[in-house]
Amino acid sequence: MNQLPGATAALPRVRLRRLLRRSSRPMSPLARREARQGLLFISPWIVGFLAFTLFPMVATLAFTFLNITLAQETPLRFVGLDNYVRMLGDQHVWQSLGVTIRFAILWLPTSIIVPFVVALGLNSKYLRGAGIMRTLFFLPYVVPFVAGVLVWEQMLTDDGWINTFLNLIGVANPPSWLFDAGWIYPALVFIGIWGIGAGIVINLAGLRGIPTELYEAARIDGAGAWATLRNVTIPMMSPIIFYTLILGVVDVLQYFLVPLVLKNGTGEPAGSTNFYNLNLYQTFFTFQEMSYGATLAWFLFAITLFVTLVLFVLARGRVFYAGER
Amino acid sequence: MSAAATYAQGDPGATARRRRRTAAEWTRTAIVTTAFAAVLIAFLSPLAFSALLSVKSPAQVTEANAPILPSDPATYDYNGQTYPVYYVPLPDGTTRELALVKKGRASSDFVDPANPGAGTITWQGSWRNLDQPWKVSPHWDNYANVWGLIDFPRALFNTVALALIGTIGTVLSCTLVAYGFARFRFPGRGLLFTILLATIFLPGAVTLIPTYTIFVKIGWVGTWLPLLVPAFFANAYDVFLLRQYFLTIPRDLDEAAMIDGAGAFRILRSVVLPQALPVIVAVSLFTFVYAWNDFFGPLIYLSGQRELQPLQVVLANFSGIYYKNPSFIQVGNMLTLGIPVVLFILFQRVFIRGIVITGVEK
Numbered sequence: 173m174n175q176l177p178g179a180t181a182a183l184p185r186v187r188l189r190r191l192l193r194r195s196s197r198p199m200s201p202l203a204r205r206e207a208r209q210g211l212l213f214i215s216p217w218i219v220g221f222l223a224f225t226l227f228p229m230v231a232t233l234a235f236t237f238l239n240i241t242l243a244q245e246t247p248l249r250f251v252g253l254d255n256y257v258r259m260l261g262d263q264h265v266w267q268s269l270g271v272t273i274r275f276a277i278l279w280l281p282t283s284i285i286v287p288f289v290v291a292l293g294l295n296s297k298y299l300r301g302a303g304i305m306r307t308l309f310f311l312p313y314v315v316p317f318v319a320g321v322l323v324w325e326q327m328l329t330d331d332g333w334i335n336t337f338l339n340l341i342g343v344a345n346p347p348s349w350l351f352d353a354g355w356i357y358p359a360l361v362f363i364g365i366w367g368i369g370a371g372i373v374i375n376l377a378g379l380r381g382i383p384t385e386l387y388e389a390a391r392i393d394g395a396g397a398w399a400t401l402r403n404v405t406i407p408m409m410s411p412i413i414f415y416t417l418i419l420g421v422v423d424v425l426q427y428f429l430v431p432l433v434l435k436n437g438t439g440e441p442a443g444s445t446n447f448y449n450l451n452l453y454q455t456f457f458t459f460q461e462m463s464y465g466a467t468l469a470w471f472l473f474a475i476t477l478f479v480t481l482v483l484f485v486l487a488r489g490r491v492f493y494a495g496e497r
Numbered sequence: 498m499s500a501a502a503t504y505a506q507g508d509p510g511a512t513a514r515r516r517r518r519t520a521a522e523w524t525r526t527a528i529v530t531t532a533f534a535a536v537l538i539a540f541l542s543p544l545a546f547s548a549l550l551s552v553k554s555p556a557q558v559t560e561a562n563a564p565i566l567p568s569d570p571a572t573y574d575y576n577g578q579t580y581p582v583y584y585v586p587l588p589d590g591t592t593r594e595l596a597l598v599k600k601g602r603a604s605s606d607f608v609d610p611a612n613p614g615a616g617t618i619t620w621q622g623s624w625r626n627l628d629q630p631w632k633v634s635p636h637w638d639n640y641a642n643v644w645g646l647i648d649f650p651r652a653l654f655n656t657v658a659l660a661l662i663g664t665i666g667t668v669l670s671c672t673l674v675a676y677g678f679a680r681f682r683f684p685g686r687g688l689l690f691t692i693l694l695a696t697i698f699l700p701g702a703v704t705l706i707p708t709y710t711i712f713v714k715i716g717w718v719g720t721w722l723p724l725l726v727p728a729f730f731a732n733a734y735d736v737f738l739l740r741q742y743f744l745t746i747p748r749d750l751d752e753a754a755m756i757d758g759a760g761a762f763r764i765l766r767s768v769v770l771p772q773a774l775p776v777i778v779a780v781s782l783f784t785f786v787y788a789w790n791d792f793f794g795p796l797i798y799l800s801g802q803r804e805l806q807p808l809q810v811v812l813a814n815f816s817g818i819y820y821k822n823p824s825f826i827q828v829g830n831m832l833t834l835g836i837p838v839v840l841f842i843l844f845q846r847v848f849i850r851g852i853v854i855t856g857v858e859k
Contacts (some may be wrong), residue, residue, distance in 0.1 A: 221730075316790040316812075318816075322827070323827070326827070362506075426702070469706060
């Protein structure tokens, strides 16, 4: 398994039979000793996984069929699918899911294309000082996110630097970014783009890994810059692009911390920052409804699984793994 | 004829072509580099903005036509008193910077800082319509004020302690687990490693609710324990990063040590770790910066426990209370982002290498 995109692509390719075959073979004493030591070394993770992942997952699922609240004023009982029925009829849930999807439609392409294009530029032979520029593009990635949000909040005020700049280049009525429901998503995208340093580095490493013979061959075949990009660079980069897409989907479905800090969780302007996860967070921490919150959490998990599985299926045959055997 | 021979004989056409191409390449280099530098300046401008705002006075922040640099309205000391300076249009058509010594509704008295001996000049018109010149003067006292307002040393101590203990736990546990996955064969290893990687996809909310409920029941909420204890049980990203690196270390030395009778722990300590130092440094730095920047964990587990909160949470609360004083908020920002940014600048190669391993290599 030496295909490029690291963690993600390996997942659906695991063959259960192959994994289990080894265990059915009788083991020599030496092999048994090795196995015991190996399991001993990974035991911290196994304990942690059982305690902080598997058990809470199962518990969350069990919560969805109960009526747990933190105060527990009514007696604990099995409520069947009541929480799910309530969720299906909850306007707030669907509205917040719509908010998340609308933002994702704007954010996902941006978060994939911008680092790719910047990395293309940084990889250009016409660029001087690429090393220092790479460092500086990465820099905002380590800025603590609360600090970053608070800086951008000032940048995006009605007479902040962004609007001052727009005035300078002749835009008469620049938007009120943070207070206009139509402009808040572009504003959130600005804030998000500030942290794309890691994406640039990953794309850049991928670009460096493309064999130069391919470019040589394209040049001999008379391919121009655009044809080379389309027929060499993008196919060779497809595992990286797919990797960024999958992790991007998982992240964007959980998006809510920036609006939480920016708008104190009010959902302003006009409910446009009422993200799904914000609603979940408030159900849980503000209203302390464990069972209903758990139901919303499992629904989010189901959506995440569904979307990533669809993407894996769609990617079959479209993502090119050079090292695949 | 070989290319070298052509070159030696000198082909005037080729030389001209080469020169034209270098000129064209030079132009392209200039265009691409300039365009990129411009994008970069725009990209980093928020940092400059934050730094400048942190040393501005409240008066300047609320003033619409204030300059970009931190400044105060110009003043002039005259006869032991401080007077504001204004741009005054004079009857002869010139505009001079004059100090306003006596305010009046229809006419005011000014004094010329360039020529105070000449006495006062009476000017007809309302001084309220005049513009003020600004003089650059950074308000460093903002930093002193914020330092006192939010018990900064306490918050800084909390942040450093949480980040350090969390980093120690993460590096210890992830090294052991990665060593187990990289060097030992045991039944179900592939499946377990796949499960480990799959946890990356699990939305945090799915495990948060029971975890939080249990931490409430055992009395850990309001302490550092929920933030620190899980760090000692390894995480997918760092195990992956370390395992990938361990796999690149040749096993020959392991085997030599084994023949010499070294046990598994001894091999890890004396053979593998010395060779894996770069990746250990990378994981330590990543974990430290990540823990330093963590907001959500401390927010939910330490809400209301002001004396235990790290900088991130303190800063978010602070911005809620002092939203009318953006300078103070940016002071907090500058103080919070200082250490991660300095760490990054010192160790940027390590950071970038680590990201390449997790993102690209398999």
